[in-house]
Amino acid sequence: MKKLVLIDGSGIAYRAFFALPLLNNDKGVYTNAVYGFTTMLLKIIETEKPTHLLVAFDAGKTTFRHKTYKEYKGTRQKTPPELSEQLPLIRELLDLMGIQHYEKDQYEADDIIGTLSKQAQQKGWTTKVVTGDKDLLQLVDDKVTVSLTRKGITDMDDYDAAKVFERYEIEPIRIIDLKGFMGDSSDNIPGVPGVGEKTAIKLLKQFGSLEAVFEDLEAVSGKKLKEKLEANQDQAVMSKQLATIDIHAPVDIELDRLTYQQTFSQELSELFKELEFSSLLNRIGFEETIAGESQEIEVKSEVLTTIEDSLLLKESALTVEILEENYHYAEILGFGLANEKGCYFVPKDVAFSSERFKSWLQDETTRKIVYDRKRDRVALKWQGLELKGVHFDITLASYLIDPSESNHDLAAIAKRRDIKYVYSDEAFYGKGAKQQIPDEDKLADHVARKAKAMLELEPLLAEELEENHQSSLFYELEMPLADVLGEMEFKGVDISETTLKDMGVELNDKLIQLEKHIHALAGTEFNINSPKQLGEILFEKMNLPVIKKTKTGYSTSADVLEKLQGHHEIIDKILEYRQLGKLNSTYIEGLLKVIHPKTGKIHTLYRQALTQTGRLSSTDPNLQNIPIRLEEGRKIRKAFIPSKKDWMMFAADYSQIELRVLAHIAEDENLIKAFKEDMDIHTKTAMDVFGVAEGEVTSLMRRHAKAVNFGIVYGISDYGLSQSLGITRKEAGEFIEKYLDSYPGVRRYMTEIVQQAKHDGYVTTLLHRRRYLPEITSRNFNRRSFAERTAMNTPIQGSAADIIKLAMVSMAERLKEEQLEANMLLQVHDELIFEAPKHEIDRLKIIVPEVMENAKALKVPLKVEASYGQTWYDAK
DNA sequence: GGTTTCACGC
DNA sequence: GACGTACGTGAAACCA
Numbered sequence: 001m002k003k004l005v006l007i008d009g010s011g012i013a014y015r016a017f018f019a020l021p022l023l024n025n026d027k028g029v030y031t032n033a034v035y036g037f038t039t040m041l042l043k044i045i046e047t048e049k050p051t052h053l054l055v056a057f058d059a060g061k062t063t064f065r066h067k068t069y070k071e072y073k074g075t076r077q078k079t080p081p082e083l084s085e086q087l088p089l090i091r092e093l094l095d096l097m098g099i100q101h102y103e104k105d106q107y108e109a110d111d112i113i114g115t116l117s118k119q120a121q122q123k124g125w126t127t128k129v130v131t132g133d134k135d136l137l138q139l140v141d142d143k144v145t146v147s148l149t150r151k152g153i154t155d156m157d158d159y160d161a162a163k164v165f166e167r168y169e170i171e172p173i174r175i176i177d178l179k180g181f182m183g184d185s186s187d188n189i190p191g192v193p194g195v196g197e198k199t200a201i202k203l204l205k206q207f208g209s210l211e212a213v214f215e216d217l218e219a220v221s222g223k224k225l226k227e228k229l230e231a232n233q234d235q236a237v238m239s240k241q242l243a244t245i246d247i248h249a250p251v252d253i254e255l256d257r258l259t260y261q262q263t264f265s266q267e268l269s270e271l272f273k274e275l276e277f278s279s280l281l282n283r284i285g286f287e288e289t290i291a292g293e294s295q296e297i298e299v300k301s302e303v304l305t306t307i308e309d310s311l312l313l314k315e316s317a318l319t320v321e322i323l324e325e326n327y328h329y330a331e332i333l334g335f336g337l338a339n340e341k342g343c344y345f346v347p348k349d350v351a352f353s354s355e356r357f358k359s360w361l362q363d364e365t366t367r368k369i370v371y372d373r374k375r376d377r378v379a380l381k382w383q384g385l386e387l388k389g390v391h392f393d394i395t396l397a398s399y400l401i402d403p404s405e406s407n408h409d410l411a412a413i414a415k416r417r418d419i420k421y422v423y424s425d426e427a428f429y430g431k432g433a434k435q436q437i438p439d440e441d442k443l444a445d446h447v448a449r450k451a452k453a454m455l456e457l458e459p460l461l462a463e464e465l466e467e468n469h470q471s472s473l474f475y476e477l478e479m480p481l482a483d484v485l486g487e488m489e490f491k492g493v494d495i496s497e498t499t500l501k502d503m504g505v506e507l508n509d510k511l512i513q514l515e516k517h518i519h520a521l522a523g524t525e526f527n528i529n530s531p532k533q534l535g536e537i538l539f540e541k542m543n544l545p546v547i548k549k550t551k552t553g554y555s556t557s558a559d560v561l562e563k564l565q566g567h568h569e570i571i572d573k574i575l576e577y578r579q580l581g582k583l584n585s586t587y588i589e590g591l592l593k594v595i596h597p598k599t600g601k602i603h604t605l606y607r608q609a610l611t612q613t614g615r616l617s618s619t620d621p622n623l624q625n626i627p628i629r630l631e632e633g634r635k636i637r638k639a640f641i642p643s644k645k646d647w648m649m650f651a652a653d654y655s656q657i658e659l660r661v662l663a664h665i666a667e668d669e670n671l672i673k674a675f676k677e678d679m680d681i682h683t684k685t686a687m688d689v690f691g692v693a694e695g696e697v698t699s700l701m702r703r704h705a706k707a708v709n710f711g712i713v714y715g716i717s718d719y720g721l722s723q724s725l726g727i728t729r730k731e732a733g734e735f736i737e738k739y740l741d742s743y744p745g746v747r748r749y750m751t752e753i754v755q756q757a758k759h760d761g762y763v764t765t766l767l768h769r770r771r772y773l774p775e776i777t778s779r780n781f782n783r784r785s786f787a788e789r790t791a792m793n794t795p796i797q798g799s800a801a802d803i804i805k806l807a808m809v810s811m812a813e814r815l816k817e818e819q820l821e822a823n824m825l826l827q828v829h830d831e832l833i834f835e836a837p838k839h840e841i842d843r844l845k846i847i848v849p850e851v852m853e854n855a856k857a858l859k860v861p862l863k864v865e866a867s868y869g870q871t872w873y874d875a876k
Numbered sequence: 877g878g879t880t881t882c883a884c885g886c
Numbered sequence: 887g888a889c890g891t892a893c894g895t896g897a898a899a900c901c902a
Contacts, residue, residue, distance in 0.1 A: 432877070433877090527898095527899080529882095529897090529898055529899070530881095530898080530899055530900080531880085531881055531882070531898095531899080532881095532899075532900080533899090550880080550881070551880090552880070552881085555881085555882095556881085556882085557881075557882060557883085558882080558883075578882075578883075579883085581883095581897095581898095582882085582883055582884070582897080583884095585896090585897055585898075586883080586884075586895090586896060586897060587884085589897095590896075590897080607894095610894085611893065611894070612893080613892090613893070615886085615893075615894080617893085617894055617895075618894090618895080619894095619895065619896090620895095621895085621896085622884085622885085622894080622895045622896070624884095624885060624886075624894080624895085625883090625884045625885035625886080625894080625895065625896090626884085626885075627884065627885075628884095628885075629884085629885085633884080658886095710892095711892085713886090713892085714886085714892035714893075715892050715893095716891075716892055717890085717891055717892090719890075719891060720891060720892075723891095780889085781888090781889070782888095782889055782890060782891065785890095785891075786890090786891060786892095789891085789892075790892085793892065797886095797892085797893085828885075828886070829885080829886045830886070831886095
C-alpha cells in the first residue's frame with residue numbers, strides 16, 4: 001500500500017515562523033521557522049510513515065493567477081527577511097534528509113500538491129496533505145485527507161470528507177464556491193462584499209454551487225443579499241476561479257520517484273548542531289556527545305597530588321566540583337584551578353588534607369573567579385570551610401548581562417563568547433538515571449577545562465557588565481547578596497516536626513471524611529485528585545454545566561468550580577478537599593520530607609539567577625509560597641519556630657513597594673501625593689477611578705480598585721483583570737482607562753517605556769538591571785502585547801526587587817556592626833523574616849524598618865511594617 | 877521521565 | 887475576529 005505525504009512547504013514555514021518566537025543560534029542566524037518546520041516534519045514522518053514524500057514550495061512572486069487578477073495577494077506583506085533567510089536552510093535540511101522538494105515557476109505549492117494528489121488517487125494511493133491553509137480542504141476525497149495546523153505547529157486537525165462536512169456542512173469541492181462568495185482577505189480575493197461564511201454556506205446548501213445561485217438569483221431570499229450578489233457576480237466567479245487549485249499543473253515529476261526512506265546522516269546531525277537543535281538530535285538518534293568539537297581542542301592540565309604554594313596565585317579561577325543540585329547535601333568531588341601557571345585538578349583527598357590549600361580557600365586577599373559563589377560557599381560551609389576572596393561570579397554576571405538566556409550553563413556562556421573547549425556538566429556527567437562519574441583522568445580534564453574557561457571569561461564578562469552600566473549592580477549588590485543569601489540558606493529555619501505531624505493527622509482525618517462524603521454525593525468512588533475522573537463525574541454523570549474546557553477535557557479549576565457553587569453541594573466539598581489536599585501533600589508532607597537530617601532545620605535554595613525581573617525564587621523547598629490568605633493554611637506557619645529557646649520570630653514587610661516605585665518612576669503627582677500623605681492606596685484609587693469621596697468608597701469599589709492596582713503591578717491584561725473580577729473585558733478595559741485618566745504621569749510612563757523598549761530592545765530597573773524584549777516589534781498581536789505589558793511591568797517589579805536586595809545587604813552589615821545575634825532567615829519578595837533573642841526585639845523594631853526604608857531614596861517614602869511572635873504565624 | 881492540571885505565594 | 891495572556895514552585899495523575 002502506497003502512502004504519499006505532500007507538504008505545503010511555504011505555508012508550513014510561514015506558520016512556524018509566526019508561531020514560534022524568533023530563535024537564533026550563537027551566530028545570529030534565525031532558526032525558528034526551520035525548527036518548527038523540522039519538528040512538524042519529524043512528527044509527520046513518525047505518525048504517517050509515508051512511502052512517498054514531497055515538499056512543495058511556492059515559486060517567485062507572480063503566478064498564473066495574476067493574469068486573471070493582478071491584485072492577487074496584493075495586500076500581502078513582504079515576507080520578512082528573518083523568514084526568507086531561513087528558506088534555503090529548510091531546503092538544505094530536506095536534501096540532507098533525502099526528502100524531495102519541488103517548485104514550479106508561475107505555480108503555487110497548492111497547485112503542485114493538487115496535481116500530484118489527483119495523480120496518486122488515479123493510482124489508488126492514499127495521500128495526506130499537510131498545510132496551514134484551509135483552501136487545501138477542496139482536495140479532500142476518498143483517498144486524500146488534509147492535516148491542518150491548528151495552533152502552534154505540531155498540533156494538527158485531520159480532515160476527511162466527513163470532517164469537512166461536519167465543519168462546513170458542504171462537500172469538500174464546494175470550498176471553492178465558498179471562497180467565491182466569501183473571498184479571502186489574506187490572498188486579497190474579493191468575493192461578494194457583505195457575504196461571509198454563514199451566508200455563503202446557507203446559499204450553497206440551498207443551491208449546491210455558486211453557478212447555480214446565479215442561475216436562479218430570484219430564488220435567493222432577502223432583497224439586500226440579492227442586490228449584492230447581482231452587483232458582484234463577475235467578481236464572485238473570478239474569486240472562485242482564483243481559489244480553485246489547478247489539478248492539471250504541468251508538474252514534471254514522476255510520482256514513483258518520490259519514494260522516501262528514512263536515513264539520518266552524520267551531515268544532518270552536523271546541521272542540527274550548527275542550528276543548535278539539540279532536542280532534535282536525540283530524536284534522530286544522535287545523542288549530543290561530549291565528543292565533537294570540544295575534545296578536539298586540547299587543554300593541558302595536571303592532576304595535583306601535592307599542593308605547592310607556587311600554584312596558589314592571588315588571581316585564579318576556582319571550581320568546586322559537585323554533582324547534586326541541592327548543595328546542602330553535596331559531596332565534593334574535587335576542585336579545578338586555573339591561573340597563569342596552568343590548569344589543574346585537585347582531587348578532594350589532596351585538597352582536604354592540604355592545610356595550604358584550605359587556607360588559600362579561606363584567604364580574603366585572593367581574587368577568585370568562581371562559577372557560582374553561593375553554591376561553592378555553602379557546599380564548603382557544610383565541610384567547615386569559609387570560602388573567601390571571591391572576586392567574580394560567572395553565573396551572576398551572565399544573568400545580569402541577559403537574564404533571558406535559558407541556561408547560565410558554563411559551556412553555553414563560554415560558547416556564546418567563542419570559547420569552545422569546555423563542555424556542559426549535563427553532557428559530561430549525563431542526567432537523571434544516566435548520570436555517572438567518569439574515571440579520574442576524564443574528570444580532571446573536564447574540571448580543568450571549566451576552570452580555564454572561567455579564567456578566560458572573566459575579563460569578557462566584566463567588560464560587558466561595564467558597557468551595560470551594571471558593574472555597580474554586580475559588584476556592590478548581587479555579589480555581596482550571594483553571601484548574605486548563602487548565610488540564610490546555611491543557617492536554615494527551624495521547624496517543629498511535631499506541630500506538622502499533628503496537623504497532618506488532623507488533615508488526614510478530615511480528608512477521609514470529605515472523600516467519603518464526596519463519593520456518596522457522586523454515587524460512585526473515584527479519584528478526586530484526577531481532573532479527568534472528576535470532570536467525567538461532574539459534567540457527564542451529574543450533568544453540571546460545562547464552563548470551560550482544557551485541551552484535554554473539562555476544566556475543573558477553582559474558578560470553574562466557584563461558578564458551579566449552588567448547583568450541587570458536592571462542589572463546596574470538592575473545593576474544600578482540594579484546599580486541604582494541597583495543604584497536606586505540598587506543605588505538611590512536603591516540608592517533612594525536606595527537614596535536614598543533620599540540623600533538623602529547613603534549608604531552602606534561593607535561585608539568584610533565574611527570574612526575568614530580578615526577583616529571587618526559592619526551591620527545595622519553596623519557602624516563598626507558604627500559605628497565608630486562608631486561615632487553615634496560615635496555620636502551617638505555626639510550625640516555623642526560632643531555633644533557640646527564648647528567641648522570637650520577627651517579620652518586616654514593605655507596604656505597597658511596587659506602587660511606590662511606580663509613583664517614583666512615573667513621577668505621577670497624584671500618586672506621589674497619595675503616598676506622601678500615607679493614604680490607603682486602594683481606597684485612594686477607588687476614589688479616583690469612581691469619582692467619589694473617601695467616605696463613599698464601598699467595599700466593592702475598593703476591591704475593584706485593588707485588582708486594578710494589582711494588575712498595574714503585575715502587568716496583567718484587560719482580560720486578566722476581567723477574569724479576576726468576574727466582569728467583562730470591556731468593563732475591565734474601561735477601569736484601566738479611568739485609572740490612567742486619574743494618573744496621567746502613569747499613562748505617560750506606560751507610553752514612554754514601550755517606546756523606549758522598542759527603541760533600545762530592552763528595559764531597565766533603577767539599578768540598571770536589564771530585560772530584553774525582542775518581541776516588542778512582533779507582528780503577532782499577542783506576542784507584542786505581552787512584550788508591551790512586560791516593558792511596563794519589569795521596571796516596577798524589578799526595581800522593587802533591587803530595593804529589597806539592597807536592604808538585605810545593608811541589613812546583614814548592620815546586624816554585624818551592632819553585634820546582634822539575630823539571624824535573617826527568609827525573604828519573600830517584599831518581606832524579610834528573622835529570628836532573634838527576645839532582648840534584641842526592641843532593637844530590631846527600630847533598625848529593621850530603618851534599614852529597609854532607607855535602602856534607596858525615592859520621590860516617595862518607603863514604608864515598612866514589622867511584627868514578631870513565638871512562631872512565624874504569630875509574627876503578624 | 878515528560879506533560880498536564882491544579883494551587884500556593886507575591 | 888481570534889489569538890491567550892504577571893512570575894515562580896511543586897504535587898498528582900497520566901501517558902509512554
